[in-house]
Amino acid sequence: MFPLVVHHACGSSLYDPEGTEYLDFSANWAVAALGYSPTRVHDRATKVLRSTTFSSLCTFMSPQASALAAKLCAITPGSFDKKVWFGLSGSDANDSMAKLVRMATGRRKIISFIGGYHGQTGASAAISGHSAQARTSTGSDNILIPYPNEFRPLFNGADEGQAVLSYLENLVFASICPPDEVAAIVIEPIQSDGGDIVPPPGFLSGLADLCRRHGIYLVSDEVKVGMGRTGSWFGVDAESVVPDAVVLGKSLGGGLPLSAIVGRKEILDAGVAVSMHTMGGHPVCCTAALAQIEIIEEQRLCERAGVLGEQMKSRLEEMAVRHEVIGDVRGRGLIIGVELVTDRETREPAAEFAAKVVFRCAQRGLIVPYVGLFSNILEFTPPLTLSDEDMERGMLILDAAIEDVHGGAVSDGDIAAFAGW
Template sequence: MLEQRRVLATEIPGPRSRELQARTAAAVAAGVGVGLPVHVTEGAGGILRDADGNQLIDLGSGIAVTGVGNGNPRVVEAVTEQVRRFTHTCFMVTPYEPYVAVCERLNALTPGDHEKRSALFNSGAEAVENAVKVARVATGRPAVVVFEHAYHGRTNLTMAMTARSMPYKHGFGPFAPEVYRVPMAYPYRWPGGPEACAADALRVVTDAITTQVGAENTAAVVIEPIQGEGGFVVPPEGFLPGLADWCREHGVLLVADEVQTGFCRTGDWFACDHEGVVPDLVTTAKGIAGGMPLAALTGRAEVMDAVHRGGLGGTYGGNPVACAAALAAMESMAEDDLAGRARDLGKILGDRLSLLARRYPQVGDVRGRGAMMAMELVSDPDTREPDAALAAAVSRGCHERGVVTLTCGTYGNVFRFLPPLAIGEDLLHEAMDVLEESLAAALS
C-alpha cells in the first residue's frame, strides 16, 4: 500500500515529469488538455505518486471515478481473475454473465422499485446519447430539454446538450437539432437570490418548456441532480420532485444524468435518492467500476424495451473486465458503507469551506452534498462577479504544494472537491490547510 502522506521530493512538476511532458507534446494531439502536468506512476487511497517521487493528495478522483480508491483490493482481484479468463467477446456476439450481473445490480440499486432494464456502454456521453435514443422511441416525440450550465458529454449530440462553449463546443458545430435549453435552478445566481429560486424556479422552467418547446413535443427532460462541470449547482429542495411530477403529468420522460453524482458520491447511492426522486431513465459512469471504463443506462422496463432488437449496443460496451471491476467496486461501496463515508467527508469539507467563506469575502458560495463539494470565487461579493483568475491562481498554488485540485463552472471560477471516498480524514484536513494557504497567498 502506498504510504498515505504528502511528499514534496522535487518542485512540481519535477524534472522527470517535465521530460515526459515534452514527449507528450510531441506525441499527443494538442487538443487533449492537461490540468497538472505530473506523470503518475502509482496511486492508492488519497495519494498519487508521480515520476519524480512526489506524493500528491488527490482531491479529484480522476473526476469522480476512483471513489473506491486506486488499487482497491476487491477491484484488483476481480480484474486480475477476469483477465485470466477472457478479455472480450462482444456481448452482442456471445454474451457473458458479468454483463448480466452488472445490469441486475443496477436494476436493484437505482431509484424506484419498478421493473427495470439496463444496457452497458463505455462512457457517460454514450449513456446520455442512448438515453435520448430510448426516450424518442418510447414517446414518439423529438424534443429534448436540457439546462443552463449543463454538461453531458463530447459527442455531437451531447455537445448540443452541453451549455458551455469553450472548450467543449467551440468550432465543432453544427450540432444535433431538437435540443432546447431552459434556466437552471441556481440559487446563488438566481435573480432575487436563493429564496426567489426556491419559490419560482420550477414555474419558470416548466413555463419555458410549455411555451417554447411544447410538452406534447418533448420526449425527455435531462438533468444532472447536482450539476458537475457547470459548477456543482445544487437546485433548491423541492425542485427535482416538482420537475418529476410535471414530467409524469405530461408524459415526458425524466432522465437523471448521474454520471458524476452516482455511486455514493453525494452520500446516497444516487443523488436522486436525497429527495426520493424516481427518474424514468438514469445514466451512470465514472464511479461505477473503480477506474475501468464502463457506463450504463437503466430505466423502466417498458421504456427500455421499446427499442427494436439491435438498436442498442456497441463493440466494447460492457467489456467483461470492466464489468468484473464494477461488481467488485459496488461490493466495496456496500460493504464499506461508502455512502456514509461520503457524508463524513462532506461534513469535513463543508465545515472547512464555510470557515474560509467567513474569513474571505471572495468565497461567495459554498455548496454541494457529501463528497461532492464546491466553493465559488468572486471578485466582489455584492455583485457576485466571477473571478476565474483567482480560481486559477489558487489552483496553481495547490498544485505547487502537492495537492491535486479541479476547477469548473460556466465562468471557470468554481473549485470542485471530489476526493476518493477512501481518503483518510487526516489527509483531507491537510489538503484543506494547503487550500487555505494557497488562497491566502493568491489574495496577498
C-alpha cells in the same frame, strides 16, 4: 490541465515520475471512488481478464454483465420493470439514452439545462449546455432552460426552483415547445461541471411531478454524482425522486471504462441494435464494478461520504470567514464547490484567482480542479475512502495556497501555459 505526469497512484494520491506525492481531491474527475488501491477490485478484475480476455455483449451475454445489470436494477430507484444498457463512457451512455427516449415516445424534443454537461459525442453534446461547448453543440430538437442557482438567481422571488418550474410550464411549454412534443427532461441532480450547483429543496420533486403530469420521461444523469458520492447511492435520492432512467459512468467501472443506462424496460426495449459498442459492458469492467459496489456496501461508504462531506464543508466555511474571495460553499456529500468572487457584493467571478489557486495547490501537492460556466469554482470530489487525516492535510494546503496567491506567489505567466475550460 495540470503540470503533472502521473507515474503511479496509491490510496488517495497520485505520484509523478520523481515520486512526488499529490493528494487528489478530484479522484480524477470523480472516477476513483475507492481511491487508487482497491485490492479486491484489482484482484477480481485480473482473475476475469485471465479467464476471458473479451466477450462482446453485441453477440453474447456474460455472467459478469448479467450480475451487474441485476445489481444496478436493485439499487436504482423505482420498483418498475427495468433493463440495462452498457457502454464505455458517460458520453456514449447519454448519446444512447437520447436516441432511446425519442424512439420510446415518438417525440423529438429533449429538455435539458444551461450549464449541464452530458458528453462530447453528437447527441450528448447537443443536450449539454456548458460554455466550453458553446461553439460545438448542435441540435434543433434540444431546448435548454436555466438550472436553478440560488447563488446567482435569475428570477426575482423567494424560490428560484419554483420560478424555473413556472418558466418551463408557463412560458416554454405554452409557447415554443408543447409538452406533448417532449420525450424527456435530462438533469444532473447536482449540476457538476456547470459549477457544483445544488438545486433548491423541492425542485427535483417538482420537476418529477411536472414530468409525470405531461407524460415526459425524467432522466437523471448520475455519471458524476452517482454511486454513493452524495451520501446515498444516487443524487436524486435526496428528494426521493424516481426517474424513469438513470445514466451512470465515471466511477461505475471502479477505474475501468464502463457506463450504463438503467431504466424502464419500455425505454431500453425501444429499439434493437440502436446503440451498439463492441467493447461496451466488458466482462473485466463489469467485474470491477460489482466488486466496487460490494465494497461500498460493506464499508458503508455512502454514509461516510455524507459525514466527511459535512466536515469538509464546515472546514471550507471556516476558511470563508478569513478569505473574502470565497463567495459560496455548497455541495452534498463528497461533491463540493467553492465559488470564488472578486467582490462579495457584485459576485463577479474570480476566474484568474481560481486558476492560480489550482496551480498553487498543485505546487504544494494537492489536486483541486476548477469548474463552472465562468471557471471560478474550485471542485472537491475526493475518493469516498479519503481518510480524516488526508482531508485535514488537503484543507491546510488549500488554506496556504489561497494565502500564497493573495501574496502574489503565482504570476499570470505561471498559469498561461495551462489552458483550462
